Amino acid sequence: MSSLGSALLGLAFLAAVAAGAIxxxxxxxxxxxxxxxxxxxxxxxxxxxxxxxxxxxxxxGDDFSFNIVQQHSSIETPTGxxxxxxxxxxxGSLLLWAWVLSIASSAALYATRNKLRELVPWATAVMxxxxxxxxxxxxFAPDVDPFAKTATQLGQVPTDGVGLxxxxxxxxxxxxxxxxxxxxxxxxxPFAFAIGALVTRRIDAEWIRATRRFALIAWTFLGFGLLLxxxxxxxxxxWGGYWAWDPVENAALMPWLLGTAFLHSIxxxxxxxxxxxxxxxxxxxxxxxxxxxTFLVRSGVLQSIHAFGDNTVGPxxxxxxxxxxxxxxxxxxxxxxxxxxxxxxxxxxxxxSIFLVNNLLLVGMTAVIFWGTFFPLxxxxxxxxxxxxxxxxxxxxxxxxxxxxxxxTGIGPLLAWRRVSWESAKRVFRLPLAVAAVVTLALALxxxxxxxxxxxxxxxxAAFALTGLAQEFxxxxxxxxxxxxxxxxxxxxxxxxxxxxxxxxxxxHIGVIVLLVGIAGSSSFQTNxxxxxxxxxxxxxxxxxITYVKPTMAVDEEKFTFGSxxxxxxxxxVVGFLRPSRRFFRPTGQEPGPISTYFxxxxxxxxxxxxxxxxxxxIAEQPNVVDVQRGVRLADQGFSACVxxxxxxxxxxxALGALMRAAAANPSLQPQAFRQISQLQGLAAERVAKSxxxxxxxxxxxxxxxxxxxxxxxxxxxxxxxxxIALWPSRGRRRGALLRTEADARKEAKYREIRDAExxxxxxxxxxxxxxxxxxxxxREAIEILxxxxxxxxxxxxxxxxxAHPREPEKVEQG
Amino acid sequence: MDPQRxxxxxxxxxxxxxxxxxxxxIYTSFSAATGxxxxxxxxxxxxGTSAQLTGKVVKGSIKREGNGIAFRVVDxxxxxxxxxxxxxxxxxxxxxxxxxxxxxxxxxxxxxxGEPETLITKCPSKFTTKSDV
Numbered sequence: 001m002s003s004l005g006s007a008l009l010g011l012a013f014l015a016a017v018a019a020g021a022i023x024x025x026x027x028x029x030x031x032x033x034x035x036x037x038x039x040x041x042x043x044x045x046x047x048x049x050x051x052x053x054x055x056x057x058x059x060x061g062d063d064f065s066f067n068i069v070q071q072h073s074s075i076e077t078p079t080g081x082x083x084x085x086x087x088x089x090x091x092g093s094l095l096l097w098a099w100v101l102s103i104a105s106s107a108a109l110y111a112t113r114n115k116l117r118e119l120v121p122w123a124t125a126v127m128x129x130x131x132x133x134x135x136x137x138x139x140f141a142p143d144v145d146p147f148a149k150t151a152t153q154l155g156q157v158p159t160d161g162v163g164l165x166x167x168x169x170x171x172x173x174x175x176x177x178x179x180x181x182x183x184x185x186x187x188x189x190p191f192a193f194a195i196g197a198l199v200t201r202r203i204d205a206e207w208i209r210a211t212r213r214f215a216l217i218a219w220t221f222l223g224f225g226l227l228l229x230x231x232x233x234x235x236x237x238x239w240g241g242y243w244a245w246d247p248v249e250n251a252a253l254m255p256w257l258l259g260t261a262f263l264h265s266i267x268x269x270x271x272x273x274x275x276x277x278x279x280x281x282x283x284x285x286x287x288x289x290x291x292x293x294t295f296l297v298r299s300g301v302l303q304s305i306h307a308f309g310d311n312t313v314g315p316x317x318x319x320x321x322x323x324x325x326x327x328x329x330x331x332x333x334x335x336x337x338x339x340x341x342x343x344x345x346x347x348x349x350x351x352x353s354i355f356l357v358n359n360l361l362l363v364g365m366t367a368v369i370f371w372g373t374f375f376p377l378x379x380x381x382x383x384x385x386x387x388x389x390x391x392x393x394x395x396x397x398x399x400x401x402x403x404x405x406x407x408x409t410g411i412g413p414l415l416a417w418r419r420v421s422w423e424s425a426k427r428v429f430r431l432p433l434a435v436a437a438v439v440t441l442a443l444a445l446x447x448x449x450x451x452x453x454x455x456x457x458x459x460x461x462a463a464f465a466l467t468g469l470a471q472e473f474x475x476x477x478x479x480x481x482x483x484x485x486x487x488x489x490x491x492x493x494x495x496x497x498x499x500x501x502x503x504x505x506x507x508x509h510i511g512v513i514v515l516l517v518g519i520a521g522s523s524s525f526q527t528n529x530x531x532x533x534x535x536x537x538x539x540x541x542x543x544x545x546i547t548y549v550k551p552t553m554a555v556d557e558e559k560f561t562f563g564s565x566x567x568x569x570x571x572x573x574v575v576g577f578l579r580p581s582r583r584f585f586r587p588t589g590q591e592p593g594p595i596s597t598y599f600x601x602x603x604x605x606x607x608x609x610x611x612x613x614x615x616x617x618x619i620a621e622q623p624n625v626v627d628v629q630r631g632v633r634l635a636d637q638g639f640s641a642c643v644x645x646x647x648x649x650x651x652x653x654x655a656l657g658a659l660m661r662a663a664a665a666n667p668s669l670q671p672q673a674f675r676q677i678s679q680l681q682g683l684a685a686e687r688v689a690k691s692x693x694x695x696x697x698x699x700x701x702x703x704x705x706x707x708x709x710x711x712x713x714x715x716x717x718x719x720x721x722x723x724x725i726a727l728w729p730s731r732g733r734r735r736g737a738l739l740r741t742e743a744d745a746r747k748e749a750k751y752r753e754i755r756d757a758e759x760x761x762x763x764x765x766x767x768x769x770x771x772x773x774x775x776x777x778x779x780r781e782a783i784e785i786l787x788x789x790x791x792x793x794x795x796x797x798x799x800x801x802x803x804a805h806p807r808e809p810e811k812v813e814q815g
Numbered sequence: 816m817d818p819q820r821x822x823x824x825x826x827x828x829x830x831x832x833x834x835x836x837x838x839x840x841i842y843t844s845f846s847a848a849t850g851x852x853x854x855x856x857x858x859x860x861x862x863g864t865s866a867q868l869t870g871k872v873v874k875g876s877i878k879r880e881g882n883g884i885a886f887r888v889v890d891x892x893x894x895x896x897x898x899x900x901x902x903x904x905x906x907x908x909x910x911x912x913x914x915x916x917x918x919x920x921x922x923x924x925x926x927x928x929g930e931p932e933t934l935i936t937k938c939p940s941k942f943t944t945k946s947d948v
Contacts, residue, residue, distance in 0.1 A: 236908075237907065237908055239905065240905055364836070367837075368840060379844075379845070385850045386851045387850045387867075389844055390849070391846065392847070393843065395845070528932075529905055530905060603910075603911065605908050609834075612922065622906060627939065700905060
């Protein structure tokens with residue numbers, strides 16, 4: 001099977017190279033070449049899918065002749081984790097990268113198969129260039145061949161594998177890496193189309209319209225991946241935090257931040273024809289950051305808790321980043337004339353100028369994180385000393401920037417595009433400002449929030465922003481209700497589903513603000529205590545009395561679990577019990593050794609967590625296993641004395657000793673001997689472990705009271721829901737609109753803009769005079785588009801068949 | 816004021832703010848950073864030197880001492896002299912002999928004393944090279 005896989009991988013590489021080359025043959029717009037290259041891309045996707053299937057089948061079927069399976073899985077590994085074990089390996093994660101890219105490229109080319117004929121060849125070449133790079137790495141770089149055979153003596157296939165690290169055996173770890181990877185990879189698509197647009201000088205909003213969705217998908221995946229990682233860290237790692245400003249975390253956050261900036265600033269280009277250089281640079285930056293993330297994980301350049309042994313592909317990826325940066329910068333510089341803005345910002349009080357401010361904050365934040373992450377290298381350059389920056393340094397800069405972001409996120413949606421009059425501003429700002437003032441006052445008077453001014457500022461701005469967003473939903477619904485006569489809830493649903501991008505985006509805003517409230521609460525007002533307790537003793541942390549009721553234990557073939565039963569009381573009443581524990585794993589994939597090997601493998605914390613809307617009570621335990629370890633030593637000594645036939649040995653033991661000696665000479669007896677040893681050791685291990693139940697030794701407990709942390713996860717899920725709403729294809733699109741041409745897309749975009757202006761007018765953001773001005777301007781632009789199209793006469797209106805007349809944009813009131 | 820000039824002023828203001836912020840950033844980063852040192856660089860350091868210790872935990876050297884732990888750390892390449900380390904506080908899950916750690920603390924006469932909550936153990940989970948297995 002592995003040689004079939006290698007062959008398919010080789011073919012995939014050839015397909016990627018061929019697809020790129022054929023696409024370039026069609027750069028004059030020759031459809032035949034484009035069709036062929038598109039099909040070769042599909043074939044590339046099919047070949048990589050086959051490769052992934054082969055690897056997954058090998059994992060599922062415990063085929064230890066595959067090196068990747070032998071090193072990362074074992075017979076005992078649960079099936080779900082076997083399937084996820086592919087991306088815990090370096091070569092498997094490269095395969096995942098290439099595979100996701102092949103899917104994304106195919107989807108992008110399918111979606112644009114009737115559009116952007118000039119641009120697609122170059123975009124295909126870029127996508128396939130990147131794809132060929134990663135496929136080529138697996139084929140030609142040392143030690144990263146996913147189909148490598150296990151190195152064995154005498155051609156024997158090992159009977160078991162090393163197994164998957166128990167720390168990674170957590171549901172969120174199954175999906176966290178593919179989420180992040182899909183995020184990284186999907187940013188390739190907008191990047192490729194941006195390069196296509198620059199090369200062909202087609203730098204209007206077409207490439208953005210064609211790939212906006214991919215950027216949003218990338219952003220969603222990356223964001224959700226980050227959230228899962230944070231959740232895993234919080235519940236699994238036993239240190240109680242969710243973010244450590246570790247280089248690898250930062251590496252995933254940076255493209256996400258730049259991606260956020262990109263998603264906002266492309267709206268300005270779509271609607272106003274501005275910020276073209278900025279957008280092109282942003283997507284180049286985002287893609288480079290995504291590559292950098294892939295690189296950092298594999299380079300060993302920076303000290304990270306995600307240590308990934310030194311390895312071989314880092315320098316190649318660094319080379320690719322250099323090519324991307326130098327090439328793109330040169331390309332943008334040579335196209336500066338074409339990239340000039342079509343318009344200027346009319347007024348500082350307009351949505352586009354707020355977008356610009358938010359963009360600067362996001363890019364500033366990325367710059368701070370970039371500097372901090374790479375500071376060890378910078379410092380080594382200047383001082384010869386690899387000094388690194390810790391979390392407080394990052395917090396000092398990112399906190400005010402994040403608070404500024406919340407403020408402007410609150411202001412942005414309240415302003416209309418182009419211009420805002422003083423009258424309408426007063427109307428929309430009144431309520432949010434009032435609510436923010438009341439909330440701030442209440443927090444300062446009735447809670448200790450005033451001790452942490454940054455947190456108080458964040459809560460105030462969050463109240464402002466959330467009220468503003470609620471008002472948006474309310475006014476939109478009212479406007480729709482009035483015009484359509486629908487009842488409230490139906491009007492709300494109608495409003496959101498008719499304007500998915502806008503209201504989906506607002507829901508994302510709500511989610512992110514709620515998430516930041518959770519971060520502010522849990523990082524500013526946390527109580528964190530390390531306590532030593534003996535069975536029966538109690539301690540009080542932040543008003544909660546915690547009693548160590550009794551020790552607990554469990555034992556099975558792969559691990560010891562030692563923990564405790566804790567009683568939690570608040571105000572004298574028992575509110576619940578927590579069961580923190582620590583698991584001690586035997587190293588997997590080895591022959592049975594003494595019982596002490598239980599303490600030689602990984603150890604993981606099982607956190608006792610009592611989650612609540614206001615507070616989480618989080619407890620991890622370091623059980624004191626000194627007594628148990630003494631018992632283990634005695635048992636191991638007893639065992640070896642016993643099988644050596646010491647006086648007073650029971651007869652079964654003597655028989656086992658004889659069997660072991662026989663097995664040493666005759667390998668065919670080994671399995672039988674191992675079975676018997678394991679059995680006997682299981683009994684001994686259980687007896688030793690039980691001694692923990694009578695322990696009187698003190699265990700160390702880490703007790704954290706974390707306010708508002710639950711809102712982080714809730715906010716993240718709200719943001720995810722919002723992103724999905726914004727991504728969901730609108731009805732028009734689903735109705736066979738996939739055949740739409742560029743001209744249709746341009747018209748549709750203008751209609752949407754007119755509809756947006758109407759909505760802004762209806763919700764009071766645009767005054768009557770401003771609306772009249774803006775509307776007239778937009779309609780003139782719409783007619784221009786239609787004139788150009790009919791004058792050119794090249795293509796008819798496509799789907800709707802009435803290209804001669806501007807289709808009256810559907811108004812808010814029409815269902 | 817004509818719009819051209821206004822734009823120019825705006826640009827200059829924005830750029831100066833950016834430059835000021837960048838200078839602050841660079842300045843604070845050099846003063847806030849702690850140097851990462853390996854045991855061989857710290858065994859002969861004067862007591863009171865604070866540093867970020869990086870290195871590998873010597874297998875079998877971890878002992879419980881009072882309510883903390885004591886262990887020895889060697890350079891990441893496993894060579895050179897080892898440094899005795901004491902640490903109080905909770906230990907991360909992946910911590911054990913043979914693992915690489917990062918720990919902030921100070922050198923004292925008896926060895927390196929780590930600050931609570933600063934022990935970081937590298938997660939050995941992914942992409943291990945063959946020599947590690």
